[in-house]
Amino acid sequence: MDVSRQQAASADDAAQAPAVEKGPRARTRRLMLETATRLMQSGLTPSVSEVAEAAEVSRATAYRYFPSQAALVQAVVDEGLGPILTWKSTSNDAERRVADLFATAMPRIEAFEATFKAALKLSLDQWARREAGTLGSEPAFTRGHRVDLLKDAIAPLKGRLKPRQFRRLAQALSLVFGVEVVTVLKDIWGLDSAEMMSVAQWAAGALVRAAVAESEARSVGMSAASKAMSA
Amino acid sequence: MDVSRQQAASADDAAQAPAVEKGPRARTRRLMLETATRLMQSGLTPSVSEVAEAAEVSRATAYRYFPSQAALVQAVVDEGLGPILTWKSTSNDAERRVADLFATAMPRIEAFEATFKAALKLSLDQWARREAGTLGSEPAFTRGHRVDLLKDAIAPLKGRLKPRQFRRLAQALSLVFGVEVVTVLKDIWGLDSAEMMSVAQWAAGALVRAAVAESEARSVGMSAASKAMSA
DNA sequence: AAATTTCTGAGACGCGAGTATCATATTGAT
DNA sequence: ATCAATATGATACTCGCGTCTCAGAAATTT
Structure with missing residues (x-):
């Protein structure tokens, strides 16, 4: 048989497959991801070429796994997001659950x-392009x-708040x-x-309490939140 | 829109232009700024080259006035910020003043x-570079x-809130x-x-009221983490 | 009007990101 | 060990942003 090149066949399985893969393919990808994560945690925002150099693979190989800096960042974000996404609070109090979520997520961020x-x-780049x-039919950032x-954090309030109020609270939070x-406070x-943590926590708590107070003012009548209705 | 403008009326330089200048220098700069503003208000984020083409000046000339896209954006931001920076509220009520500020600024933004x-x-680019x-010791975005x-908006509370609380409220706001x-809600x-306006206004109002309520409850001594309605 | 200063346009150039191609190395099944 | 499939590396290329140089056009001065 005639031997022709056919590397193009395996071009698009490098997207995001944490599934159990073996072989050099998975190994190199892992190496690059770890290198990129390490660099980014040190404060840098490396290009694909820079990760390639740090991971000691060729530029061409690096681009095979991560066709752009965007793909690289997306992958590291997923990595960094891991512990946050599986977060579950043990409390049933909405304000405490929100505080828990903040305490878990913000340091990670x-x-x-x-x-x-x-x-x-x-x-923002993507928005501008759109x-x-x-x-050009790009990955679409999440x-x-x-x-x-x-x-999920304010789920305990789902019964006490009207859907409209519930949604507004989630949006405000x-x-x-x-x-x-981080960009604003730091x-x-x-x-x-x-200090950042303290301000964010206070704001979040204030918003939750305001939503609860408003909803109770509506059903009970007079309360300390009477001013809230004047808006 | 109208590209034919007098060169004499040229007192309004924005960023790094040496004060009162006349002649073609000011005219070309103004032409570019107007073109850039028009393009950006239509949703685009033009490069210096693109503004040059739209304004019908050469690339080289364009780069003489705005050495980078950053300088261009900074100038247009100053343009767009104008009406916001001179904002003054007539009310003495902090919550109302904040609402006024939001109503003025957010549509402009x-x-x-x-x-x-x-x-x-x-x-963000600048942060990453730093x-x-x-x-490159260049831009220094404001x-x-x-x-x-x-x-300024919450200045009426300067007497009622402790400096620490005042600052925290400003930070939260x-x-x-x-x-x-915009990036989050839209x-x-x-x-x-x-809807965005409504959520932002509600959140701002809730934060102001929370700060005031806390300061008034301070005589009791307990942190206001407890429910606001427990009287 | 002539001379001088200032502004402008048209390239060439370097640089970094991303793409494409081809040759070589490595792997894995027989 | 052999052979095909696949992974890798070196190189060259396109493209857009920003820089630089230089000659010609416009304006200002005398």
């Missing part, structure tokens, strides 16, 4: 600060995990939860990690 | 959505306007005010402008 900031940057119409996490909080205000 | 998102992206040590605006709100949650 800070540890992967460069990664999450890169992800935010890439999502707006300009020059979106960036919606906080929605489910927060909905999503404003004080995530990398954006980069603009110059706070340190502990 | 939305109108310049592409610009502010580009600015956010560039500030982190990597490869900062991005701190919301601090003064919010402090800065989380629900700015482009980040891009992730899929809300429209009105």
Whole structure:
């Protein structure tokens, strides 16, 4: 038989398969992911070429596994997100559950600060491309995990709050939860990690209590939250 | 829109232009800024080259006025920020003042959505560069306007709140005010402008009321983590 | 009007990201 | 050990951003 090149056949299985794979393919991918994670946790935002050099593989090979910096960041984000996504609180109190979630997630986000900031940057890039119409069927960044996490955290209020209020609370909480909080409180205000945590926790608690107070003011009548209805 | 402008009326330089300049220098700069603003308000995030083409000047000339996309975005941000920075509320009620500020600023931010998102992206770029040590001693993005605006908005509480509480409220409010709100509520949650506005306003109001309530409850001595309605 | 300063346009150039191609090395089944 | 499938590496290429140089056009001065 005639021997011709056929590397193109196995081009697109390198997306995101944490499934049990063996062989050099999985090994190299793992090596690159670990290298990229290590670099990003040290604060860097390496390009594919830089990861290739650090992992001591050729540029060509690196690009075979991660066709762009976006793919690389996405993979590291998934890595860093792991412990957060499996989070479960033991409490039944919404405010405490939210506090738990923040205490779990925010330090993790800070540890992967460069990664999450890169992800935010890439999502903005994607938005700009979509707006300009020059979106070439790209991976489509996720960036919606906080929605489910927060909905789950305040799930105990699902009975006490009207669906409309429940959703609004989740939406408001999503404003004080995530990398954006880091960019605002640390980069603009110059706070340190502990101060940032404190502010975010206070804001989250205040929002939860406000939602509860409002809902109780509606059913019970007079209460300390009477001012809340004037909005 | 209208490209024919007098060169004499050229007092409004934005970023790094030496004060009062006349002649073709100011005219070309103004032409480019108007072109860039128009393009960005239509949702695009043009490169310097693209603005050059749209403004019908050569690439070389364009780069003389705006040495990078960052400089361009910064200039357009200043343009878009104008009406916001001069904002003054007539009310003495902190909550109302905050609501006023939001009602003024957020629509403006939305109108310049592409610009502010580009600015956010560039500030993330800058952070990454600083982190990597490869900062070319160039841009220095501002991005701190919301601090003064919010402090001013809640100024009526300066007497009622302790400095620590006052600062914390301003910091918390800065989380629900700015482009980040747009990226989270519109891009992730899929809300429209009105819904976004409603959520941001509710969150801001809740935070202000929580700060006030806490300060009033302080005479009891206990941290306000307990339910607000337990009187 | 002539001379001088300033502005502009048209290239060439370097650089980094991403793509494509081909030759070689490694693996795994027989 | 052999042979085909597959993984890897070296290299060259495109492309867009930003820099640089230089000659010509415009404006300002005298």
